[in-house]
Amino acid sequence: MNKFTSVQDIESLPSLVDQALKFKANQFHPNAYAGKSVGLVFLNPSLRTRLSSLKAARNLGAEAVVLDISKDGWALEFEDGKVMDGNKAEHIKEAAAVMGRYFDVLGIRTFPGLANRDEDYAEELLNAFIKYAGVPVVSLESATRHPLQSLADVVSIKEKWNKTEKPKVVLTWAPHVKALPQAVPNSFVEWMKVADVDLTITHPEGYDLAQEFSEGVNVTYNQQEALKDADFVYVKNWSSYTDYGKILSQNESWRFSMEHLALTNNAKIMHCLPVRRGVVMDDAVLDSPNAIHLDQAENRVYAAQAVFNELLK
Numbered sequence: 001m002n003k004f005t006s007v008q009d010i011e012s013l014p015s016l017v018d019q020a021l022k023f024k025a026n027q028f029h030p031n032a033y034a035g036k037s038v039g040l041v042f043l044n045p046s047l048r049t050r051l052s053s054l055k056a057a058r059n060l061g062a063e064a065v066v067l068d069i070s071k072d073g074w075a076l077e078f079e080d081g082k083v084m085d086g087n088k089a090e091h092i093k094e095a096a097a098v099m100g101r102y103f104d105v106l107g108i109r110t111f112p113g114l115a116n117r118d119e120d121y122a123e124e125l126l127n128a129f130i131k132y133a134g135v136p137v138v139s140l141e142s143a144t145r146h147p148l149q150s151l152a153d154v155v156s157i158k159e160k161w162n163k164t165e166k167p168k169v170v171l172t173w174a175p176h177v178k179a180l181p182q183a184v185p186n187s188f189v190e191w192m193k194v195a196d197v198d199l200t201i202t203h204p205e206g207y208d209l210a211q212e213f214s215e216g217v218n219v220t221y222n223q224q225e226a227l228k229d230a231d232f233v234y235v236k237n238w239s240s241y242t243d244y245g246k247i248l249s250q251n252e253s254w255r256f257s258m259e260h261l262a263l264t265n266n267a268k269i270m271h272c273l274p275v276r277r278g279v280v281m282d283d284a285v286l287d288s289p290n291a292i293h294l295d296q297a298e299n300r301v302y303a304a305q306a307v308f309n310e311l312l313k
């Protein structure tokens, strides 16, 4: 593995998941990567990704440094050939290359602008970073994917499911007050396909994910039908892909409630966090024993540890 930006970058999902679970059972390896360092660069806010990645690096004996580049760095120019006579002081060519000289692995978080779909889906910022860093790059959530979250989600399902048959996993859209990226649902679907579960996606009309993600998956606008017999339900808002970045529906009936839970096979309820209580999901669901959002967040440490272990080898 020479980068970690999507499920395509990994060699074997079962062995990566096993490694994460081994790290969960025995997390401290203080001499594994002594002298190695990981740089974590954030253009957007983060609680879990930042702290779990720091903890993961330290569990492996590596040093980790966080840079909130939009707050503490120079304003970055990404455009090639630009005459930099405006307010951007540093080009990504130098910024990424310099950080590549300081660190053995570089992580980057860059959310989409949600204004220009082609630009966002071309992953211009992430790709510029990969191009100029000269060291392995880890996506800490990019415009279109959140692979560390998805790996933790696969680990969380694996540790809760001890039957031989495939679990029924449902990804359901939920309302939100803000237009959110498609990165988490895209990525979840991409990883679930490789994890080989029985996957259904449900959302109101107009919220279809990009075909590259949804193709081959059962998609329905009928949420009640989708939730029937579900073993795991991933509740998540996203803005429209087709009417790009727009909020089309505030349909309250999609807010996940105990009535929704009652339609399932006593499903485990998942969310990547942060979650707006009473908007996306009811308190009663989040506070019920069915909710495994905190386990998912905990597993972010071991997912990151498994990934850093591969890239620092």
Ligand SMILES: NCCC[C@H](NC(=O)CCC(=O)O)C(=O)O
Pocket (backbone or CB within 6 Å): 141, 178, 180, 181, 182, 183, 184, 237, 272, 273, 274, 276
């Ligand atoms: N990193 C995990 C999720 C990040 C982002 N959520 C948010 O921006 C929530 C913002 C808010 O609720 O104001 C998303 O859904 O992709």
Ligand SMILES: NC(=O)OP(=O)(O)O
Pocket (backbone or CB within 6 Å): 045, 046, 047, 048, 049, 050, 141, 149, 272, 273, 274
């Ligand atoms: N789930 C997740 O990535 O959380 P943060 O945005 O807080 O890192």
